[in-house]
Amino acid sequence: MYDFVRSFFFYGSRNHLMSQPDTKQRILNAGEHLFARDGYHPTSLRSITTEAKVNLAAVNYHFGSKESLLEAVIERRLEPLNKIRLGQLEALLEKTGQAGESPTCRDVLRTFIEPTLRMRIHGSDSEDFVALIGRILAEPRSVAMKIFMHHMEPLMNRLFYALALSLPELSRQTLFWRVHFAFGSLSHIMRYHERQAMIPEDVNIDMPVDDLIELFLDFATAGMEAS
Amino acid sequence: MYDFVRSFFFYGSRNHLMSQPDTKQRILNAGEHLFARDGYHPTSLRSITTEAKVNLAAVNYHFGSKESLLEAVIERRLEPLNKIRLGQLEALLEKTGQAGESPTCRDVLRTFIEPTLRMRIHGSDSEDFVALIGRILAEPRSVAMKIFMHHMEPLMNRLFYALALSLPELSRQTLFWRVHFAFGSLSHIMRYHERQAMIPEDVNIDMPVDDLIELFLDFATAGMEAS
């Protein structure tokens, strides 16, 4: 029986001694890497299976199709990441709510940005994923975008609510556009984590994550709070 | 003789009564539209020539290859746009220089952003081009990116110089990153000029360009000037 069909009925219930080798994970890793580096369309299943050192048919056997593989690649990391981001956001809302205060804009943004950028750290196994999401955010109307948005909606609504709390003087219109701007910045630095053209030699592109996070929060918070 | 070979030797010197029909322009328009809407790789020459109502071979005859067509599409609008942006920037530097002052950050950013976003106006013939550039900026290492950067370098250097003048207290390091952030925001709104997921119903996505420019300058200037 095809593995991806079985998964549909027995999701997560790998039976008998976990007999399966790491084929699935190897495909996910290779897909994540190549989708992030070259984009979805230019990446062929043959390049993925070569890098993963598995047979060409393994992708269709385990995932059903190239598109489903992309979905699996996204879900594997986005699900836990969103759990962390939502957890931190709810904790912040809880804490400030009990004190009868509004959260600060910087703190709200931090719950979203910090867990994201921490994945970007060099050598991390989720390094490629960050760049992949950056690319996806830049492709309106793509299948990837649809998959991504499906997983983002609840978190986005909550984030928007928290930001409105922290910036009560802004109109919904203005708030939305500024969130839009801030997301643009974030997706941009998610993509560019390697030295590119247009970057002067004396600029440190490999800035420590913690510094980058504060640098970005300085920028984004000031932009959001602009009078 | 192939047209694109002739162009190499007699660039811009169409001789005798401009006998050529609008085939080249129709291809450029269709390519601009489809590259912007679907991306470079997913767009086939057949879809371009169908939309342009020309023969399939016309692209290779007039431009040489799909990649050269992309280059022509980019150059057609980027060249005049950059001339305008550089002109406004030099005028600003001249004016403030003669008064012995530094330009303001907002004015410097305006010379770059205003001509760009004005192209985004609905119904404009360069509307698609803005989205295309937005996409290109989101694809590091792509051919499109290389073509684009080649045309941007002089302007970028000058812009960086002017921004350093307007924000003398910032370190080069910080200045670079904030420019990076601002460019991320800009490329994001260049892509998203249609209603997408994640956009609340009561938000006006078709905001007048002048309002959008000021809205964005508020955000970007505050971010650049953050203390």
Added chain:
DNA sequence: ATACGATTTAAACGTATGTTTGAATAAGGT
């Protein structure tokens, strides 16, 4: 040992792609 389901493998399938070809047509100069 045997049987059985899960997985791997090599090969093939059908289709879509960018590009090339060579003939046909159009246009202008002499």
Added chain:
DNA sequence: ACCTTATTCAAACATACGTTTAAATCGTAT
């Protein structure tokens, strides 16, 4: 009218792609 050149056109080319197939192999329970 004729020649020359530019352009259009239908057809074919070679290749790369995602997917499917059917046999081979592996692992485990009986």
